[in-house]
Structure formats: structure tokens, C-alpha cells
Amino acid sequence: MIINIYTLIMLFVALVSLCLGGFLFYATLKMLLRFEPTAALETKSKFEQKGYLIFLLACVILSVRMLAWPWFYFMLQSFVPEVPGAMCMFGVTQILPSTVTFLQIIKPVSFFIMGGWLLCYYVDKSTPTAPLARLNLFFLLLVCGVLLADSITDVYYVLRMKPLMSVSCCATFFDVPLRPSAMIPQAIFGRHFQKILFVLYYLTNIILIALLFLLLSQKWLLFTALSRKIVVYSMAIVGVVNIPIVIYTHIENIVPRLMQLPYHHCIYCFMGRGVVPDAPIILGLFAVGTFAVGWMGILRVLCLNAETQHVTEHLLKKVNGLSAFCLLASLMMVTIHLIFT
Amino acid sequence: MTKKFLIALIIIIVVAFIGVAYQKFVRSPPCAFDGSAVTPIYEVEIVLKDRSVKKFCSIYCAVQWFKNNHHLIDHVIVTDEIRGNKIDSYMAYFVESGLVTDETNDNRIHAFQQRQDALTHAEKFHGVMADDPFTMDE
Secondary structure, three states: OOOOHHHHHHHHHHHHHHHHHHHHHHHHHHHHHOOOOOOOHHHHHHHHHHHHHHHHHHHHHHHHHHHHHHHHHHHHHHHHHHOOOOOOHHHHHOOOHHHHHHHHHHHHHHHHHHHHHHHHHHHHHHOOOOOOHHHHHHHHHHHHHHHHHHHHHHHHHHHHOOOOOOOOOOHHHHOOOOOHHHHHHHHHHOOOHHHHHHHHHHHHHHHHHHHHHHHHOHHHHHOOHHHHHHHHHHHHHHHHHHHHHHHHHHHHHHHHHHHOOOOOOOHHHHHHOOOOOOHHHHHHHHHHHHHHHHHHHHHHHHHOOOOOHHHHHHHHHHHHHHHHHHHHHHHHHHHHHHHHO | OOHHHHHHHHHHHHHHHHHHHHHHHHOOOOOOOOOOOOOHHHOEEEEEOOOOEEEEOOHHHHHHHHHHHHHHEEEEEEEOOOOOOEEEHHHOEEEEOOOOOEOOOOEOEEEEOOHHHHHHHHHHOOOEEEOOOOOOOO
């Protein structure tokens, strides 16, 4: 184990969320099994008190766990001087590679699911009859599963991480002609894939932002139900397609240009070495903007019913605004860097 | 668009410009081969025919870049590891020794202004005198 302030905080958060998450899972399951839509007044009051405590506990744990995603990268960056041969976080990821890969996948997934649950809970809490209580408990069960998997892997990784082997530099992976980030787009778009990717990056982002602003505008209310559905579904599709496009465009075009190293495509160097000081903000804004599109989907699917419609629609507008802002800000920051760097 | 939205957007634009300004005016240029930070005592500068300068973190990186771009190069300046003086590579003494300057690329070539310093280093770190790695074949 490497002992520094980052690993100690990570370990503390992981252990606390592991214990509380385990308790939360048990309490949620117990409550779900005893759940009755109609209950006597005395039972109902007891049930409400217990439910309130469970949801409060869930809110606290999930909010802390959501911060574990950026903290994980701070921790990886702090390992760089300790690992022989590592120039950036990529080198650190070469030790216990399968665990790090799993963590890099589960962290954004848990961030997304936890964010979705918190929004659903907000809708339920803002409605006097709490019509989504049972649904939220089922959703919380799923969230607890992800939380436990994430916390256990965090503890395992922090305890097992030992810089005993020498690792290779990121250039041996990101800068070779057969790198996956070049081969996959090349197979789809041909030899001039970098230019096509760059155009697509702006195109998909602008379309997505335009659709988000359309949903925010007053004209949206004049749309028919069918055209509303078409717009919402196309926004979801563009949001999903936008993810690989943004990732590949960053690795192939944006990262080398912004770092002023035309042959260096390492996204970890871009994120963590301070070459582009606002790079984490650019990537963070994109992640939150994209997740917000997904959160809108969760709200539409789970929380839109007669009782909660007013609250959900109000919240949808807020999340919509957040998504539009984050994606627009990320795009503007990249553009400013490309023009002025 | 609400007032809050616009204010947040302006803040983001200001942050982006601060980032650009930092890159342009504050940060010293990274190694032109591998992008790592350049330690002044091991710095190598390659002066191109158009008078522009490329900076490298080690002799290893400079040699790798030199091999592929020798037709563009005017001359190479290395740093004396004892005094920190900048000297033309053809005037320097090079030693390949057991002392690694950069663990990432395993650079073991050291540059010295004075022959005696090079010999002392070679003796101390089990090294041998080496030829100038930046000689251009006519």
C-alpha cells in the first residue's frame, strides 16, 4: 500500500461507505419486503420515520461516493512519482490493470446511477403523498449493489497497490500507429479519419446543445406529442453517439493540439500533468453534461406520472439547463484553447 | 437564457483564457520529444535552421528527435552537469555511465564542459567516454 493523504482519504471513504452501504442494502431490502401501499396510521408513521432515515443515509453516502470518482484520479496522479517508469497516470494503471480498468468503468457508472437516484428521490420528497417510495427503494437496491462493488474494489486496490514493478511510458501505448483510438475510427471513416472526427465532434455537440435549448424554449410547448417524442429520442441517441466521438476526438485531435505535442495522444497526460491546467474542468463539464442527458431520461421514464408531473417537469427543466450549460461550456473551452493556444 | 446561466458561462470563458495565458506565458515549454518537464541541469536545446529552438529533457530524447530531423538542425546546445553552463555539443565531453538522469527513458549519457569533470564522473559511476551523439554525417 502506498500511504499518502489521497490513499488515506480514499480508504476511509471506501470503508465508511462499505459499512453504511451494507447496512443500507439490508435496511432497504427489509423495508421493501414489509412495504404495504395501504397501512394503519400507527404503522404508517413508524414506516415513514424509518424510510426517512434510510433515504437520509442514502443521500449522504451517495453524495460522498459521487466525489470518489474525481478523487480516484487525484489518487492515481499522486502515485506517479512512486511507480518506477511512470510519467503519468497511464503508468500507474499498468499495476493491477484489471482492477484499475474495472474501477475506471464502475466509477462513472456509479456516478450516473447515484445522480439518477438522488433526482428521483428529490421528486418523491417534493410530492406530499410520496408516490415513488417503492420505486425508489427498488432503485436504491440497485444503487447499493453498485456502491458496494465500487467500495470493495476501492479497498482492494488501495491495499494491494505496491509500486514493485517498472512500468512503460504512455507513449508506448498512445503514440504507436496501431493505437486503438486511431484504428477504430480509421476502420469506420478511412484514412482521413482525424478531420472527419473533428467535424463530427462539433456537429454532434452543436446538435445536442441545440436540442437541449429547444427543450428549454417556450416553442417547445407548441410541439405536438409525437414531435416532442421524436426530439427527446433523437436527443438521447445524439447524446449516446456523442460519447465515443468526443473521446476519440479528444485523443486523436484535441489532446495533442492543446498540449502542443503533435505526436502525443495520452489523455492521462492531458488530465493530470498540468500541461493544460483547465483540462479536468473541460472533461468534467462534458461528463456532467452527458450524464445530465441520461438523468433526464431516468426522470422521464421513472418519475413522470399524474401526481409528480409538476415537480418532475420543473426538475427536468433544471437538469436540462445544467446539461446545456455543461456541454456548451466544455465546447467553448476547447474552442478557445484551439484558437488561442 | 437566464442571468445565472450567462454569468456562469462568462466565468467558464475567463477560466479558459486563464488556462491559455498560463500555457503561453507562465509554463516553461515541455520536452519536445516526450512532453515531460525539463530539468534545467539536463536541458538540451536544438537550434533549427530557421533559428527556432526545441528543448529536451535529456540527451536521449534529443538524440531520438535529432535522428529523424537532422536535415532541419543548425546546432545543438547541451548543459554542463557540473556548472549548468550552456555549451555547443561539439565542445562538450560525453560520458555513458551507470547514473540514470531520467528513469522514464533510462538516459545514461552525461555532458560536461571540462574533460576532467567527465573523467571524474566516469570513474565514479563506472562509465566510459562517448562520442558526440549529435554529429552530423556530411
